[in-house]
Amino acid sequence: MYDREIEADRARALIEEVLRGAKDVIFATNGSHGHPNVRTMYVACHDGAEALWFTTSLESSKIIELIKNEKAAIYIKCDGNAEVRLWGKVVILDDRESRERVWCDDLRAAFPDGAHDPNMRVLRFDVISGLYAKEGRSGIFTR
């Protein structure tokens, strides 16, 4: 193992630490005409490094992008020059339990009807692999 490598278990633990403090992340999809598409998204909650949960409006172009191609990536630039990249697949959810799980009152401006607003969908990003990098050292874990 090169000196610049971080072991998989350690990389995963460092990523989980970053996720505990993560609010806005960069969320990349396969967009139109073969180009990636990128936006900032607020993390509603997460299951360690297993899955990240988001909300979206049905009017968002990312709904169509994710129906066409579930593969996505998340990028987090942390204080102190650490970076996290996650690759995964996104499931679009519409069930009561998922809606109630992600709901918080700050969402009411976007979804006036609350957790069951017909215009809201839940996105669950299921992590396949993750990379943690800082100061030339990096490590990858795969689930």
Next chain:
Amino acid sequence: MYDREIEADRARALIEEVLRGAKDVIFATNGSHGHPNVRTMYVACHDGAEALWFTTSLESSKIIELIKNEKAAIYIKCDGNAEVRLWGKVVILDDRESRERVWCDDLRAAFPDGAHDPNMRVLRFDVISGLYAKEGRSGIFTR
């Protein structure tokens, strides 16, 4: 035209204004296994909203990604909640003029041999279209 739309010429002018202050941007490529890949990159220089120039190491995975697929996207989150997205194609350059154009002494830590370091390549992101969005209003221009 809807009230929430910004005209194309105005969107382009607002994007050029953002680019004048842009240092680090989010740079997305088509990565491995059908997933997007994302990293932060420093903008070496730009030609208005026509092209953005970067440097990269030959050891970076993005070189292979861009040889396989030249289509990429750039994302900039600005102060005051404005966002810029650019979609374009990336040309990998190795000529003297391009190398000298992007060179600055801050790059010497990464490329000790200077502007003609054999490990350095220049990336020119040629803009195809761009989106400017702020507070629910947005506008797109296409070149």
